[in-house]
Amino acid sequence: xxxxxxxxxxxxxxxxxxxxxxxxxxxxxxxxxxxxxxxxxxxxxxxxxxxxxxxxxxxxxxxxxxxxxxxxxxxxxxxxxxxxxxxxxxxxxxxxxxxxxxxxxxxxxxxxxxxxxxxxxxxxxxxxxxxxxxxxxxxxxxxxxxxxxxxxxxxxxxxxxxxxxxxxxxxxxxxxxxxxxxxxxxxxxxxxxxxxxxxxxxxxxxxxxxxxxxxxxxxxxxxxxxxxxxxxxxxxxxxxxxxxxxxxxxxxxxxxxxxxxxxxxxxxxxxxxxx
Numbered sequence: 114x115x116x117x118x119x120x121x122x123x124x125x126x127x128x129x130x131x132x133x134x135x136x137x138x139x140x141x142x143x144x145x146x147x148x149x150x151x152x153x154x155x156x157x158x159x160x161x162x163x164x165x166x167x168x169x170x171x172x173x174x175x176x177x178x179x180x181x182x183x184x185x186x187x188x189x190x191x192x193x194x195x196x197x198x199x200x201x202x203x204x205x206x207x208x209x210x211x212x213x214x215x216x217x218x219x220x221x222x223x224x225x226x227x228x229x230x231x232x233x234x235x236x237x238x239x240x241x242x243x244x245x246x247x248x249x250x251x252x253x254x255x256x257x258x259x260x261x262x263x264x265x266x267x268x269x270x271x272x273x274x275x276x277x278x279x280x281x282x283x284x285x286x287x288x289x290x291x292x293x294x295x296x297x298x299x300x301x302x303x304x305x306x307x308x309x310x311x312x313x314x315x316x317x318x319x320x321x322x323x324x325x326x327x328x329x330x331x332x333x334x335x336x337x338x339x340x341x342x343x344x345x346x347x348x349x350x351x352x353x354x355x356x357x358x359x360x361x362x363x364x365x366x367x368x369x370x371x372x373x374x375x376x377x378x379x380x381x382x383x384x385x386x387x388x
Contacts, residue, residue, distance in 0.1 A: 115139045115183065122190035125232065129191055129217075133235035134345055137187055138242075138335065141226040146178035156197045157182050160212075180223045184209070184230045191217050191232055208294045220291050227339050236327075236348035239292030241284040245340040249279040258283065260305035262320035267308060277340075278308045281332050284342035288330070289315060292344040306330070 115122075115137050128135040146154050146165075155162050161181050168174040181201065188211055189196040200212040209219055220231040220240045231240035255264050263282060267275055285306050290299045304323055307313040313330065315323040327349070333341040 115143075115186075117143045118182075118186055118196075122186070125187055125190040129232060129234050133233060134238065134343075135187070135191070135232040136240065136333075136341075136343055137183070137230045137232075138341070139183055139228045141176065141179055141223075141228060144179035144183050144228060145175060146182070149182070154178065154182075157185060159197070159200050161201060176223045176228075180221050180228050180230075183228050184219060184221050187230050187232060188217060188219060191234075204294055206294055206298060208291060220288075222287075222291075224339070227335075229341060231343055233345055235345070237292045237294075237346045239288040239290065239344045240341070241287035241291065242339050242341045243280055243284050243287075244338045245277060245280055245334065246338050247280050247283075248276055249283065250275040254279075255302065258286075258301050260302055260316070260318040260320075262316065262318065263305045263308065270308065280340050281310075281342065282306055282308065284340050285330055285332065285344065288342045288344040289328075292346055 116139070125135045125137065149157060158165055158178060158181060161177075165174060165178050168177055182196070184201070185196045185199040188199045192199070192211075192214065201209050202212040203209055209221065211217060211219060216234060218233045218237050220238045222229040222240050222242045224242050224244065227242050229240050229242045231238045249258065250267070254267065255261065258279065259267065259282065267278055270278055282305070283301075286301045286304070289304070290301075293299070303318065305316045305318065305320070307316065310332070314325065314328050317323045327347045329345045329347075331343055333343075335341060
């Protein structure tokens with residue numbers, strides 16, 4: 114749980130060193146963009162500034178900015194750089210990545226007042242969060258959400274357990290789709306999971322295994338209404354043990370980037386600034 118930009122980020126580095134994965138969540142109120150002020154927010158968003166300005170709905174703008182700033186602070190902690198030095202790129206399917214540095218993979222999700230960020234140094238990662246009390250059960254499961262095997266499993270559950278099981282399945286599928294970079298282009302009826310909370314890999318529509326030990330999945334339940342799932346895939350290249358940008362990049366390049374970014378212009382906030 115990260116309660117704001119001035120929180121303790123050592124846990125991010127510790128989790129990456131120990132588990133090759135770090136998962137952070139935060140509340141929107143602690144990361145609202147108005148807390149940064151215009152010039153500082155622009156510096157933090159970087160290339161995302163124009164996308165931020167193009168958004169017209171206030172709540173959408175707020176979640177967009179807050180989630181990107183949280184992600185940049187988390188990545189900065191892993192890379193040992195300032196958040197303003199982190200730039201995001203996006204694949205054609207919208208999957209974010211760190212521009213100029215592929216040693217740390219990233220994913221983000223946000224819903225209502227919850228922000229969620231995942232980092233991984235051993236492969237790819239996808240995260241998703243949804244309200245655990247969403248009502249998903251009804252006709253059309255096999256057309257939009259579930260494989261034939263999943264429909265059988267859900268129908269066999271007591272009525273009160275069906276919606277929570279479907280929310281878990283939904284978040285797992287979203288997380289996996291984000292991790293492989295396909296997003297909503299991968300039909301949720303083409304792959305599935307178990308409904309009994311067992312540690313499981315991806316299942317084919319008939320319930321047979323679709324992935325092996327190269328993938329790991331887990332679901333968490335936060336205090337409150339949210340269900341969170343994470344998918345981590347081992348790329349097979351080992352773990353990036355040293356994630357500090359300063360030791361991974363040529364020193365001359367680092368100095369040039371620091372100068373170009375105007376290190377002196379973006380120093381720590383004044384005492385009366387929230388950020």
